[in-house]
Amino acid sequence: MDFKFAKRMSQLRASEIREILKVTERLEVISFAGGLPAPELFPVEEIKEVNRIVLSEEGSKALQYTTTEGYTPLREWIAKRMNSKLRTQFAADNILLTHGSQQALDLSGKVFLDEGDVVLCESPTYLAAISAFRAYGCEFVEVPTDDDGMIPSELEKILEKTERAKIIYVIPEFQNPTGRTWSLERREQLVKAAMKYEVVVIEDNPYGELRFEGETLPSLKSFDKTGCVLCLGTFSKTFCPGYRIGWIAGEKGAIEKYVLVKQGADLQCNTIAQMEIAKYLELYDIDKHIEKIREVYRKRRDIMVKTMEEEFPEGVTFTRPKGGLFAWVELPAHINARDVLEICLKKNVAFVPGGSFFPNGGKENTLRINFSNMPEDRIVEGLKCIAGVLRELI
Amino acid sequence: MDFKFAKRMSQLRASEIREILKVTERLEVISFAGGLPAPELFPVEEIKEVNRIVLSEEGSKALQYTTTEGYTPLREWIAKRMNSKLRTQFAADNILLTHGSQQALDLSGKVFLDEGDVVLCESPTYLAAISAFRAYGCEFVEVPTDDDGMIPSELEKILEKTERAKIIYVIPEFQNPTGRTWSLERREQLVKAAMKYEVVVIEDNPYGELRFEGETLPSLKSFDKTGCVLCLGTFSKTFCPGYRIGWIAGEKGAIEKYVLVKQGADLQCNTIAQMEIAKYLELYDIDKHIEKIREVYRKRRDIMVKTMEEEFPEGVTFTRPKGGLFAWVELPAHINARDVLEICLKKNVAFVPGGSFFPNGGKENTLRINFSNMPEDRIVEGLKCIAGVLRELI
Numbered sequence: 001m002d003f004k005f006a007k008r009m010s011q012l013r014a015s016e017i018r019e020i021l022k023v024t025e026r027l028e029v030i031s032f033a034g035g036l037p038a039p040e041l042f043p044v045e046e047i048k049e050v051n052r053i054v055l056s057e058e059g060s061k062a063l064q065y066t067t068t069e070g071y072t073p074l075r076e077w078i079a080k081r082m083n084s085k086l087r088t089q090f091a092a093d094n095i096l097l098t099h100g101s102q103q104a105l106d107l108s109g110k111v112f113l114d115e116g117d118v119v120l121c122e123s124p125t126y127l128a129a130i131s132a133f134r135a136y137g138c139e140f141v142e143v144p145t146d147d148d149g150m151i152p153s154e155l156e157k158i159l160e161k162t163e164r165a166k167i168i169y170v171i172p173e174f175q176n177p178t179g180r181t182w183s184l185e186r187r188e189q190l191v192k193a194a195m196k197y198e199v200v201v202i203e204d205n206p207y208g209e210l211r212f213e214g215e216t217l218p219s220l221k222s223f224d225k226t227g228c229v230l231c232l233g234t235f236s237k238t239f240c241p242g243y244r245i246g247w248i249a250g251e252k253g254a255i256e257k258y259v260l261v262k263q264g265a266d267l268q269c270n271t272i273a274q275m276e277i278a279k280y281l282e283l284y285d286i287d288k289h290i291e292k293i294r295e296v297y298r299k300r301r302d303i304m305v306k307t308m309e310e311e312f313p314e315g316v317t318f319t320r321p322k323g324g325l326f327a328w329v330e331l332p333a334h335i336n337a338r339d340v341l342e343i344c345l346k347k348n349v350a351f352v353p354g355g356s357f358f359p360n361g362g363k364e365n366t367l368r369i370n371f372s373n374m375p376e377d378r379i380v381e382g383l384k385c386i387a388g389v390l391r392e393l394i
Numbered sequence: 395m396d397f398k399f400a401k402r403m404s405q406l407r408a409s410e411i412r413e414i415l416k417v418t419e420r421l422e423v424i425s426f427a428g429g430l431p432a433p434e435l436f437p438v439e440e441i442k443e444v445n446r447i448v449l450s451e452e453g454s455k456a457l458q459y460t461t462t463e464g465y466t467p468l469r470e471w472i473a474k475r476m477n478s479k480l481r482t483q484f485a486a487d488n489i490l491l492t493h494g495s496q497q498a499l500d501l502s503g504k505v506f507l508d509e510g511d512v513v514l515c516e517s518p519t520y521l522a523a524i525s526a527f528r529a530y531g532c533e534f535v536e537v538p539t540d541d542d543g544m545i546p547s548e549l550e551k552i553l554e555k556t557e558r559a560k561i562i563y564v565i566p567e568f569q570n571p572t573g574r575t576w577s578l579e580r581r582e583q584l585v586k587a588a589m590k591y592e593v594v595v596i597e598d599n600p601y602g603e604l605r606f607e608g609e610t611l612p613s614l615k616s617f618d619k620t621g622c623v624l625c626l627g628t629f630s631k632t633f634c635p636g637y638r639i640g641w642i643a644g645e646k647g648a649i650e651k652y653v654l655v656k657q658g659a660d661l662q663c664n665t666i667a668q669m670e671i672a673k674y675l676e677l678y679d680i681d682k683h684i685e686k687i688r689e690v691y692r693k694r695r696d697i698m699v700k701t702m703e704e705e706f707p708e709g710v711t712f713t714r715p716k717g718g719l720f721a722w723v724e725l726p727a728h729i730n731a732r733d734v735l736e737i738c739l740k741k742n743v744a745f746v747p748g749g750s751f752f753p754n755g756g757k758e759n760t761l762r763i764n765f766s767n768m769p770e771d772r773i774v775e776g777l778k779c780i781a782g783v784l785r786e787l788i
Contacts, residue, residue, distance in 0.1 A: 005505055005506060012658065021461075034459065036458065039454035048445065060434065063436045066636065102660050106658060110400065111399055132658045135658050198398075240458070241459045242664060242666055243666070254397055260406050264528075271636030271638075
């Protein structure tokens with residue numbers, strides 16, 4: 001049958017990352033491609049234990065349907081955590097558990113976006129946010145962005161002239177894909193502009209807990225006086241991504257709408273997964289666990305930066321992330337990162353070309369390097385390989 | 395802030411069921427409201443065991459990101475099962491795992507529906523399918539339906555004159571909310587009409603394995619010569635709903651599009667949940683487990699029908715389902731089931747008024763009875779209470 005798909009389907013392409021990930025399943029491949037956490041740090045034994053305890057204590061309740069909003073003890077923990085780390089003032093009622101923070105992006109599109117509405121984003125921005133929003137027929141305006149975040153004067157100019165601006169989507173901490181962190185001033189300025197123009201801000205913060213150096217800066221939400229900022233979070237980077245548990249936090253008036261669309265989308269998150277995470281948080285020291293992750297990633301970041309400094313040829317620049325999982329590399333303008341990838345894949349090294357992080361295209365001379373998933377020696381080996389390819393091409 | 399939500403939000407209301415479910419969390423309430431399986435039949439000890447084995451065998455792989463399509467051994471099992479039970483010819487590649495079959499409904503809307511497209515459905519139909527599709531701005535045409543399924547001549551008339559018919563949505567086995575089962579002839583006729591008019595059929599089959607009597611009839615898919623039928627399935631009713639694992643099966647050309655939209659929606663299903671179900675299916679006898687469920691539900695169905703026959707006043711009619719979880723009650727035209735519910739809730743008995751199962755409204759004199767979740771004595775007690783209220787009102 002010749003299926004007649006919805007119009008939106010002509011806009012959607014397979015995520016380049018997930019396609020590359022299929023290649024990188026081969027063990028011999030050194031992959032800088034995915035945003036995969038280091039699996040050797042997952043608390044496997046502890047999870048066995050919490051599964052046993054949850055099933056003993058809760059029995060069949062852990063396997064039954066539950067509310068769309070999610071398991072209350074877990075939502076309470078999240079509210080408390082956010083309040084202490086991000087200077088927010090949330091209660092459990094402000095939190096909806098979602099199927100990873102990816103689902104919170106999809107639900108955001110459903111709740112806010114009509115066809116032709118505009119999403120403002122950093123340039124570049126998180127690739128899978130582009131797909132999630134694009135499915136609702138929006139346009140993207142990339143706000144000129146430097147190492148400190150969106151440039152306020154440019155943002156104002158855009159907000160001034162963009163009638164249908166609905167969402168400003170940003171990742172202020174260790175951004176995906178660039179690894180950049182917004183300055184305090186820029187955070188405050190962004191929220192001021194959003195309040196003035198009454199545009200919703202989606203503050204996506206999957207990596208905030210993974211800071212290697214310096215002080216944690218106040219969240220965008222902490223400057224919000226009108227309720228315009230909605231916060232996304234996830235357990236994927238601090239616990240395990242396979243559980244698919246994330247959240248959205250915000251004003252009750254907005255969260256209620258999210259609950260409605262989640263009901264239609266998939267009823268609720270996995271019941272026992274929610275309970276197991278809550279039990280883990282009760283029985284174990286998550287801060288100690290996160291400190292372990294930070295240590296390992298910091299070392300990987302260090303060796304990555306050092307190797308890039310030593311090996312990458314002149315004309316290649318890159319970010320030096322203070323946390324998170326990613327660094328961003330810019331090649332001389334005439335080099336296409338897809339060509340580099342093609343050669344590197346033959347040598348069993350993978351990364352993601354940067355072009356698809358720009359919703360309106362361009363900047364094919366960029367690439368994203370994930371440093372969380374590979375041990376240090378393979379990071380060195382893989383980067384040396386990329387450097388060799390770059391030297392030949394430049 | 396005065397949020398400017400998307401237009402679709404004005405169409406969405408909270409699921410009446412999930413709102414009533416909040417009331418029924420009180421233990422003293424006898425609930426015929428949810429579609430909740432009997433929790434005492436969940437294989438709690440077996441799940442403890444498979445969790446332990448999966449984490450020992452797979453380690454951190456069970457907690458890491460995986461492919462959007464889902465865990466291959468589980469997709470293979472599903473294909474094999476469907477082929478043997480439903481006379482289909484699926485391979486693993488035809489299957490996408492979804493976050494419950496509810497997500498497969500949502501993804502179907504995203505893949506196929508533009509604003510103004512038409513979904514044809516049974517009258518009444520599954521309430522949460524209405525919400526899932528409605529979020530994509532479609533219209534609903536309810537096809538006149540009797541005890542054997544949609545009436546073919548009426549369906550043809552509608553297809554003839556409905557230019558933008560995109561999806562025919564049906565639940566041929568023990569339908570939700572009526573408990574009706576389609577006859578063989580009607581199944582064949584529906585698929586013929588769908589093939590002729592080139593409309594996609596979504597065959598939702600969450601209850602098919604729960605047949606109490608008679609022979610399993612061939613699926614709609616078994617009559618499909620063009621690939622127009624897409625099949626939804628779930629482990630929610632045969633295993634545990636809390637796992638949120640369901641699937642969609644169909645032509646690769648369609649499934650590929652579903653994979654694309656699932657990437658944007660939530661990347662993938664819970665990794666360990668997929669592996670645990672696969673391991674359970676490998677180690678334990680699911681047929682024996684399902685037979686146990688059938689036994690219990692059959693007895694509950696029997697006592698429900700008997701009590702309704704004995705207690706319900708004249709002028710009240712109801713279905714006698716051959717399987718599944720639900721029966722459908724029709725009251726005299728002047729009685730509004732919402733009024734009945736209001737009185738019953740005060741007596742700690744709950745059910746779902748039937749009105750919201752009609753996407754275009756009407757038939758407020760109907761209600762749905764779930765018989766899977768309460769033990770036999772409480773079924774009798776609850777139905778006697780409803781009967782008493784009805785006698786007073788009629």
